[in-house]
Amino acid sequence: KVARATARRHTSSYLRLPNYRHNLERLGFKSEDFEEGGSDRLVDAVVGWGDVGRVATRVREHLTAGADHVAIQVIVPDPAQVPTAEWTALAAELGLVAPERSE
Numbered sequence: 001k002v003a004r005a006t007a008r009r010h011t012s013s014y015l016r017l018p019n020y021r022h023n024l025e026r027l028g029f030k031s032e033d034f035e036e037g038g039s040d041r042l043v044d045a046v047v048g049w050g051d052v053g054r055v056a057t058r059v060r061e062h063l064t065a066g067a068d069h070v071a072i073q074v075i076v077p078d079p080a081q082v083p084t085a086e087w088t089a090l091a092a093e094l095g096l097v098a099p100e101r102s103e
Contacts, residue, residue, distance in 0.1 A: 002077065007047040008037030010075045015042075047075070052086075056093040 014020045015034045027038040048058030062070045074083040
């Protein structure tokens with residue numbers, strides 16, 4: 001419940017933009033999917049949530065399905081929070097951590 005509410009708060013502004021709506025409509029979403037911040041079906045399709053392993057699995061699913069890149073935004077319940085720890089954990093889980101640099 002908290003995850004979907006957090007996702008809706010983030011995605012609702014995008015769902016009002018014609019370019020995002022048109023793209024999602026081409027993927028089979030209907031006008032009712034855009035109401036009230038997005039239907040469960042729409043939110044579940046475009047936002048991966050859960051622990052770091054579950055989110056990394058969603059990213060890998062997109063790549064396996066043929067995506068050549070996946071845009072990732074870390075969304076946390078407090079929009080004023082900079083999710084540094086979450087970014088770091090996800091990068092490590094995906095094997096995207098840069099090697100340590102010597103000063």
